[in-house]
Amino acid sequence: MAEGERRLDKGVVDRSEGFGERLLGLLLDRARLLPPQLIAPLIAEEVAGIGGRDxxxxxQDYAQELLVPLPGRKLHVGQPEPVTDSPAGRAFLRAAVVEVPQAGGSVRMYLPLLDGSDQVGVMALTLDAVDDDDRRLLGRLAGLVADLLVTKNAYTDQFFLVRRREPMSVSAEIQWGLLPPLTMSVPQVEVAGILEPAYRVAGDSFDYALNDNILHMAVIDAMGHGLDAAAMATVVIGAYRHARRVFVSLAEKYAFMDDAISQQFGPDHFVTAQLMQLNISTGEMELVNAGHPAPLLIRGGRVLRQLESATTLPVGFGGEAPRVREHTLQQGDRVLCYTDGIIEEHVAGGEPFGEERLIDCVNRLGEEPSEGLRADLRRLSHTLKRERGGRTSDDATLFMIEWHGGAADHFATME
Structure with a gap:
């Protein structure tokens, strides 16, 4: 019997609140010094302590198509599972536990691994029977596992190699290392982003940060391909983060980025960009559009209009102060930002894919039930790729914001 485990008179494993606290406490005690390769065996042992197996x-792989099993001692390692149309995929996309009855009366549980609100992956296990104590304990265990995977990821290439399903270019390595989490969700606002082609992306990137009630966002597209574009993207995102962290205005952020590109790369290089600031309490948004296609405002699942702004030169071509446009969102509004690789890809007949086809795809998908921001954005990305004949010859980035409003102060109080 594992340390700290006790059984009830009827021989059933005790999964009460006190037992769960001891079990999770043991994992926390060991987490600080736990080598990455021992996460899997320890988790398997913890699950076995409550009667779980397999x-x-x-x-998640980088193309957001598969959920790939992590190898490790004591783990059940099967085939990758599709994100679409699998129990693991449903748990992942909906950020909700999925329970599948098995032959003989047991239950296969799929628990989303959430680091904050970013979906890291899924933990799957089998129990002979499931009750509310199991659900509570395993939900907390899954949260701790997600935190461990994210923390230890900085120490190892193991998790990266599992997620990589094909060779990755050097420029893509740089871009993936530059990105923040692909999703963030707090009660007032959600964001999600996706990059294509996942294993060859070079100049596209996005960044965001929530500082108090202001959500700062940037979507960029550096000219060219390969390492030159990746280098420019790295410099411009670094300049954006620096400006953001010294609390300058949106116009001054643009100036910081413009100076960095022009001084480092000269007058023949540029980066298109969208810079935004959203007050998550009021829905007031400021926008600077420096050479990008205008973002789309989506309300009730349909594109309402473009969020127009005065013309600002791409970053690196500056000189003049950018013009900041203000917009006010309504609760439930989504804002879709995209780079020109989405609409300039040539389809059958040689014509560009175009903005009208993009809007048509958004509206058609908006008629279907929403599965949440990240799932909806992933579905849009994959639909657009199919509509383009599977081609993504240039970087193609989607970044979406959904504003809810309200407050989150109740999370800071103990009930």
Whole structure:
């Protein structure tokens, strides 16, 4: 019997609140010094302590198509599971536990691994029977596993190699290392982003940060391909973060980025960009559009209009102060930002894909039930790729914001 485990008179494993606290406490005590390769065996042992078996940890691949099993001692390692149309995929996309009855009366549980609100992957396991104590304990365990995977990811290439399903270019390595989490969700606002082609992206990137009630966002597209574009993207995102962290205005952020590109790369290089600031309490948004296609405002699942702004030169071509446009969102509004690789890809007949086809795809998908921001954005990305004949010859980035408003102060009080 594992340390700290006790059984009830009827021989049933005790999964009460006190037992769960001891079990999670043991994991926390060991987490600080735990080598990355021992996460899997320890988790499998913890699950076995509550009567679970066949534990799998599934990580999302970079193309957001598969959930790939992490190898490790004591883990059940099967085939990758599709994000679409699988129990693991439903748990992942909906950020909700999925329970699948098995032959003989047991239950296969799929628990989303959430680091904050960013979906890391899914933990799957089998129990002979499931009650509310199991659900509570395993939900907390899944949260701790997600935190461990994210923390230890900085120490190892193991998790990266599991997620990589094909060779990755050097420029893509740089871009993926530059990105923040692909999703963020707090009660007032959600964001999600996706990059294509996942293994060859070079000049596209996005960044965001929530500082108090202001959500700062940037979507960029550096000219060219390969390492030159990746280098410019790295410099411009670095300049954006620096400006953001010294609390300058949106116009001054543009100037910081413009100076960095022009001084480092000269007058023949540029980066298109969208810079935004959203007050998550009021829905007031400021926008600077420096050479990008205008963002789309989506309300009730349909594109309402473009969020126009005065013309500002791409970053690196500056000189004049940018013009900041203000917009006010309504609760439930979504804002879709995209780079020109989405609409300039040539389709059958040689014509560009175009903005009208993009809007048509958004509206058609908006008629279907929403599965949440990240799932909806992923579905849009994959639909657009199919509509373009599977081609993504240039970087193609989507970044979406959904504003809810309200407050989150109740999370800071103990009930």
């Amino acid at each position: 534990v799998s940890i599934l990580l």
